[in-house]
Amino acid sequence: MARVVAAMSGGVDSSVAAALLAREGGEDEVVGVWMRLHPDGGEGYEQNRSCCSPDAADDARRVAQLVGIPFFILNLEREFGARVIDAFTDAYLDGATPNPCQACNQYIKFDELLRRGLAAYDADRVATGHYARVAEDGGSYRLLRAADADKDQTYFLWVLDQAQLAATRFPLGELTKPQVRAMAAELGLPTAAKPESQEICFVPAGDYRTLLEERRGYAGEPGPIVDADGARVGTHTGYAHYTVGQRHGLGVTLGEAVYVREVQPASNTVVVGRRDDVAARRFTAEGRRFVAGDPASERFEASVRIRHRGSDVPCEVTLVGDDRFAVETAEPVWAPAPGQAAVLYDGEVCLGGGRIARAA
Template sequence: MKKLTAVSLSGGVDSLVAAYLLKNEGHDLIGLHFTIGYGTNQTTININRIAKQLDIPIKIIDCAAEFKSKVVDYFTKTYLSGKTPNPCMVCNRLIKFGLILSCARKMGASMLATGHYARITEDTQGRFHLLKGVDKIKDQSYFLARLTQEQLSAAMFPLGKFTKSEVKNIAKKQGLKAITQNESQDICFIKGKTYGQFLTAQSCYEPTPGLIEDVSGNTIGEHNGLHFFTIGQRRGINCPASEPYYVVGIDPGQNRLIVGFKEELLSPGLKTVKINWIIHPPDNKISVSTRIRGRQDPEPSKLYPIDNETALIRFAKPQSAVTPGQGAVFYKGSEVLGSGWIEKFR
């Protein structure tokens, strides 16, 4: 008897093709479509069109309450603390490969497949390794770097060995039609609004005007609320100067926005905390490439472990807009070694 495999179906072409590939390989499939309580329900209404194309059953899972408590609340609280959150990394660990994987197992599935562009291998000792997808532009290993060994052991990424253009060609050749044309977004629950507008609408937010200071501590203007800003931002500062100002620091304790010129965004390194190691934690410094945001190439750097969950990163070349709250993901070639949260830049 074949084992049951669950596949997460968003309604987009990536998850649709992922499911097709698995079925073509002979997997016994069940589709899972989860709702988060934000946006329209058109995708949910039309999900039966996906079921008919693939000829598989699809179950709809209401994740709204858990998504709100574990992802949206994290998002708002992180902004309140003066940091910039990365909800996609949190969602992958707590919702997709947390709640959804748990639901899949209760239905009898042993594996959960998604349409992510990444790869997984298993070594002879039974340890799982997370690798970049072969499509350098679509690679999503950064957003999966918080997954644990247990989660990776149950994860399948059928698209990891394909490029986006190849996936589109498969869909066209097989007559597979997505019910949504939207590309995956990091902030799926914010549509038609800016981050600032979304945060202002949350019950825990009350925009509080405060001072804008330069890096020398001189007051040069006022802001309408720190949650409208993130490190590296240029728009919205509105302080005349000989060259553009950028946000270089956010001080929620004193409600200060700190700005500087472009060169003052450069940082030689960072501290990273709450590290999730996919490899065994190193005892001594190692050479890595560090990615500090999802769509940036990893940069050559040295990692200096402080303990198993904390490390310092020193870049070979200073990097711009190192942002507290974002994920720092460490690579060796194509392999993800681990990831931590950026606590502060040095």
Template sequence: MRAAVGLPTGTRVVAAMSGGVDSTVTAALLAKAGYDVVGVTLQLYDHGAAIQKKGACCAGQDILDARQAAEAIGIPHYVLDYESRFKQQVIEDFADAYLRGETPIPCVRCNQTVKFRDLLDVARDLGAEAMATGHYVRREDGPNGPQLHRAADANRDQSYFLFATTREQLDFLRFPLGSLPKPAVRGMAAELDLSVADKPDSQDICFVPEGKYHTIIDRLRPQGAEAGDIVHMDGRTLGRHEGVTRYTIGQRRGLKVGGGTGEPLFVTKIDADRRQVIVGPREALLTRALTLKEDNWLGEEAAIAEAADAGRAVLARVRSTREPVPGRLTLIDGQIAVALDTPEESVAPGQACVLYAPEDPTRVLGGGFIETAVRAA
């Protein structure tokens, strides 16, 4: 554990405790290794409504679990009410993205703002030299500073959701579980006699009840439920929809329209301004290039210059459930972009494109949110 944290025994480390098994084991192992551990838990949304929700985090029962775990470990524990910040920076952003016709990733935004920006400031105020989390990623020292790498357990890797971590943040962060498989972590929890050893993992989006995201959006942005046309790529109007926020790129189910050819139709584009859902054949979903916004770079600065010149070879990951594919970091009209060697399907604006190094496929070079997708045909 000392090697994983890389700090002298006795150093103060803040452990971000969500109430789940991963963050609890992180705090327990740090304390056992002799660090001065302070547990901090964030209340992020309405705890009253979330107490009975299984597989959530940062509310209700999870806060109680974190408090009890800290007491059992023997470390001080603080609960910070970040509900208003979370609503503004994550939930409101989530609703606005769907209103623009995008497919957002609130977990990335949460890590980027509330957890790795605001909470890091709290950790420094508490006199900590580092903050540790239960994320499954690895932080490794490189010749030019710390690097972010994929977790040893590929099935648990969370690097896709942490691409927006800045160099400064990475210097302060530690991820003690990044080299461990999940079964080993649960085994450690049992060995340490932690009550959360068998607690289910967090699932889906924490603040979305029963996975029905449009329930949140309809309440915050009711205009997203305004009806509009479902239009074929060739210009034909095929039917009506009940709001653009109910559709995502690549969706097939629930369209209830036919193109007259007997071939299945998929959502290929969402024109939020015109309240149109554009549909077409599956091959229309293939993307050969994409542009990025809010990009974050953790690799060598020279690579950006290479991108402006001949391009820099990268491995691009456009969905958390997909493996990275070869491509080139380049510029399109002065904007950071990625050209894919082989077209990818169902690339959606609002999702992330995370870039890895071909010479070291576990290393995260950076990434950004997808702004536009250039279709292959």
């Protein structure tokens, strides 16, 4: 008999994933775990914050009760603070665009849950409510897109290695979101009609500037907004308040809409350009990881995705050194932002990826 840890966020997807495991898992024993990532609200306050609030813990607990599995809370506040929240603020301070959901998946949902969770619960595997599939072929594992292309979450999962994939289950991989919602309703789960979580769970109302100030003491110092030729066209409130591709909040018009093209921390400068200036056909990614190890060939065809639910663009990939790869796309991609993941696919197979590097 194997024991599976079902990571439960309190949302509909992980609720159904846990329910499916519990009801159809056969011999496997399922243990529900909610990861606590934030401290509680103050005394006397009812908190209602997206996916990681005490409300969510209550929902997850209720689902665990209904499907009849033990339920525990795993405290990962410290790890989340260091690896997700601090990394988020530091990306902005570095002039890059953070990717907190991916960091949370990588460090919290997989690294920590697999390392600490499996030991605590003496389990063999972790299951999550991600939309993705794992295929095993003679002891090697491949990460495949979800059957529901709309919901596919491999963009966040490209960092998983062979050992992690071997210990991971995605019970929703073959299902569509409407099917999942229908199952939740059928099972009578309280989370059936819960809205999708959209905003970043630790940035209330999407205002990350407050977080930069509270967490890193960055208040922002006004500096120049310049065009591609270096001519000053406006003033910004602090470089870290801007990300590549941003259009709103610049207070600059050059006869047509302008977008942030580059953020330069050293000189506290924000470079803007017209829509076409922000697109690129060539960029480099660093910190590369391939699900099945480095490809045999140094140069290969693939398709690349540079944002969740973005489109896949055919490209040629060239491995550079031990850590990087260069991408040349068949058509320009919109705003490849330093810090964001560039994820490579071969059809249904997620090959791996890297983080977009600052232009040299």
